[in-house]
Amino acid sequence: MGDDTADGASEGDLEQNDGQRFGRLPTTAAERTVEGRASREEVVDYFADRFAIPPETFDDYTFWEKGAGKIWIYGGDAPSPITIEAIGMTCLRTRQEHWKPTTDFVQRFGREAGECVIELEAEEARAFAAGEDQDLERWDGDWGYLIAAHRIAGALEPIGVGLYVHGELRSMVPKGRQREL
Numbered sequence: 001m002g003d004d005t006a007d008g009a010s011e012g013d014l015e016q017n018d019g020q021r022f023g024r025l026p027t028t029a030a031e032r033t034v035e036g037r038a039s040r041e042e043v044v045d046y047f048a049d050r051f052a053i054p055p056e057t058f059d060d061y062t063f064w065e066k067g068a069g070k071i072w073i074y075g076g077d078a079p080s081p082i083t084i085e086a087i088g089m090t091c092l093r094t095r096q097e098h099w100k101p102t103t104d105f106v107q108r109f110g111r112e113a114g115e116c117v118i119e120l121e122a123e124e125a126r127a128f129a130a131g132e133d134q135d136l137e138r139w140d141g142d143w144g145y146l147i148a149a150h151r152i153a154g155a156l157e158p159i160g161v162g163l164y165v166h167g168e169l170r171s172m173v174p175k176g177r178q179r180e181l
Contacts, residue, residue, distance in 0.1 A: 022072065022087055024080035025063040037065055038094045046092070046099055051147065052114035064088070069095025073105065100145055103160040103173060110147045110158030117147045118162065118169065125150035128159055131178035133170045145172075 025040045026032045032039060040063050047053040064072045064080075064087055074088030091105035110117070118139055120128055127134050128148050139146075148162040148169065161172040171178075 021081045021083045022064040022066045022078075024078075025065060025071070034065075036068070036095055038063075038069075038071060038092075043071060043092060043094075047101075047109075050145070051101075051110075051112075051116050053109060053112045057109065057112050061088075063091075065094075069093055098144060100172070101147075101161055103177060106147050106158045106161050110149065111156070113147050113158075116141060116145070117149050117156070117158075118164070119156060120148055120150050120159070122150070124169075125159060126181045128162065128169070128171045129173060129179050129181050131171045131173050131175065133168055135167055136164075136169045137167045139164055139167075139169070 023034060023037070025038055025043065027039060028041045029039045043063050044055045044058050047058075048055050058073070060075060062074050062077055064074060066072060070090055071092040071094055072086070072088050073091040078087060089104045089108070090102045091109075092102065093100040118136070118141075124134060124136065125148075143165050144163070146162045146164050146169070147158050148160055148171070149156045149158045151157070159173070160177075163170040163172055
């Protein structure tokens with residue numbers, strides 16, 4: 001049959017999300033064929049709107065979804081859909097009330113951010129890296145997910161993702177990545 005894709009899936013299968021297969025994000029919402037799937041434009045706009053990461057930062061990257069709302073970023077191109085274990089790195093969780101960037105993404109691209117970055121002092125950075133929540137009333141920006149960073153050798157280095165609500169910065173550093181520094 002002539003409507004099979006490179007990995008053997010039929011065109012009819014492409015209208016559903018498949019947790020065993022990566023599907024490239026459509027360029028725009030108008031090109032969406034999988035219900036609920038974010039578009040490349042929406043992802044790039046999210047990073048620009050929330051963190052002021054310039055859209056051109058992602059010119060050489062493709063975005064993929066595997067499972068429901070787990071978005072991956074890949075520095076290259078590949079056929080879509082593709083049945084593999086991983087491609088690039090996870091960068092964003094969608095299909096929930098508030099989109100959440102991943103620690104890997106923040107550590108790789110957080111230096112490009114111009115907004116929603118909270119600079120932590122040494123002791124605050126240590127507590128954050130250890131996974132501790134802390135009261136930090138000084139943040140006067142938007143509540144929600146922030147990039148937590150610390151100045152090292154004169155440069156602001158991203159540590160990970162924090163959730164700021166009601167004067168508290170909650171560390172979102174995954175348990176397996178938490179460190180006592």
